[in-house]
Amino acid sequence: MGEHGGGGGGGGGGDGVSLAGGDGRGRVMEWLVGLPSDEELTPLSQSLIPPELASAFSITPEPPRTILDVHRASQDSVALLRRQISSSSSSSPLKGFPSFAAAAEAEDPTVIEGDESAAKDGSGESSRKTRHLEAVEEADSAFRTENSNDESSARTHKRPRLVWTPQLHKRFVDVVAHLGIRNAVPKTIMQLMNVEGLTRENVASHLQKYRLYLKRMQGVSIEGPSSSDLLFASSPVPPSLQEASVPVPIPYAPPPALIPMPVIGMAHHGHGAPMAMVPLNGQQSGGAYRGYEAHHPYAMFGERPKDWPRGNNFASMVPYPHVSPRSK
DNA sequence: CGCCTAATAT
DNA sequence: TATATTAGGC
Numbered sequence: 001m002g003e004h005g006g007g008g009g010g011g012g013g014g015d016g017v018s019l020a021g022g023d024g025r026g027r028v029m030e031w032l033v034g035l036p037s038d039e040e041l042t043p044l045s046q047s048l049i050p051p052e053l054a055s056a057f058s059i060t061p062e063p064p065r066t067i068l069d070v071h072r073a074s075q076d077s078v079a080l081l082r083r084q085i086s087s088s089s090s091s092s093p094l095k096g097f098p099s100f101a102a103a104a105e106a107e108d109p110t111v112i113e114g115d116e117s118a119a120k121d122g123s124g125e126s127s128r129k130t131r132h133l134e135a136v137e138e139a140d141s142a143f144r145t146e147n148s149n150d151e152s153s154a155r156t157h158k159r160p161r162l163v164w165t166p167q168l169h170k171r172f173v174d175v176v177a178h179l180g181i182r183n184a185v186p187k188t189i190m191q192l193m194n195v196e197g198l199t200r201e202n203v204a205s206h207l208q209k210y211r212l213y214l215k216r217m218q219g220v221s222i223e224g225p226s227s228s229d230l231l232f233a234s235s236p237v238p239p240s241l242q243e244a245s246v247p248v249p250i251p252y253a254p255p256p257a258l259i260p261m262p263v264i265g266m267a268h269h270g271h272g273a274p275m276a277m278v279p280l281n282g283q284q285s286g287g288a289y290r291g292y293e294a295h296h297p298y299a300m301f302g303e304r305p306k307d308w309p310r311g312n313n314f315a316s317m318v319p320y321p322h323v324s325p326r327s328k
Numbered sequence: 329c330g331c332c333t334a335a336t337a338t
Numbered sequence: 339t340a341t342a343t344t345a346g347g348c
Contacts, residue, residue, distance in 0.1 A: 161341055205341055
């Protein structure tokens with residue numbers, strides 16, 4: 001049925017060989033040129049639902065961050081690439097890898113030592129922008145909880161547990177949605193997510209849980225969230241995307257924010273749990289990889305349950321109408 | 329062999 | 339609990 005169409009568009013940089021050359025930057029430029037222009041890209045904040053509907057559901061359009069954010073992310077990416085190039089230009093190209101991983105660990109709040117893990121405290125809103133640094137620092141801190149020292153030889157030593165932050169999970173869901181359940185396999189998902197540092201195992205594990213979650217929901221969508229399953233949808237999977245069979249040539253793969261689809265047609269009464277949708281997470285981490293940062297950017301219109309703090313990552317998962325995993 | 333999924337371990 | 343790791347099947 002189809003091979004994965006290779007990247008097209010010089011995206012992934014599979015042949016990063018020439019990166020080491022003096023034209024490293026040229027490469028990057030080339031890559032940039034290949035990207036769609038601002039106007040071409042679907043605005044992250046684009047609403048796929050009618051304004052009235054949004055209004056009715058108290059959905060905030062998310063006006064502020066849009067192209068700007070993307071720009072910033074792009075610059076970030078470029079900067080990172082430059083750094084890598086610079087670093088590795090002296091050595092053999094292959095040796096550039098370690099720095100890559102190192103940078104990742106330094107900058108990825110997602111990856112922290114197991115144990116108590118991430119911060120709790122749902123202070124919520126408060127300042128949003130400036131949080132970046134703090135979040136990073138905090139994460140860094142958490143990261144060193146126990147695993148201090150060690151040279152970070154990236155190889156031969158286990159990475160710390162991956163924490164599926166909402167943002168990261170969002171990306172995951174987006175990609176899965178984009179692929180369609182049928183093609184959503186660990187390797188592909190991992191590649192499309194384009195999150196450095198993320199391993200196939202990570203994705204596989206998460207995917208497993210995700211599927212489990214979907215199943216659960218299918219059986220008895222909502223009955224009585226005993227107190228273990230909070231229901232809100234964050235990234236519903238548009239039916240149209242479920243059938244997607246193309247490999248997705250996207251250069252750096254930023255699927256525009258998926259729009260939550262309120263299920264307004266539900267005339268059936270009886271179930272007391274309204275499928276809340278529209279997470280309004282915002283924080284659409286513009287960039288491609290590393291699309292995660294803070295820990296609890298949750299902002300819902302209602303009020304949040306008291307026992308939210310601890311890993312409720314899957315709260316944002318959404319069931320498909322009916323899917324056959326792996327059936328042709 | 330690589331990959332995926334289910335089961336189990338930490 | 340959330341992830342990681344292992345084991346088995348394709």
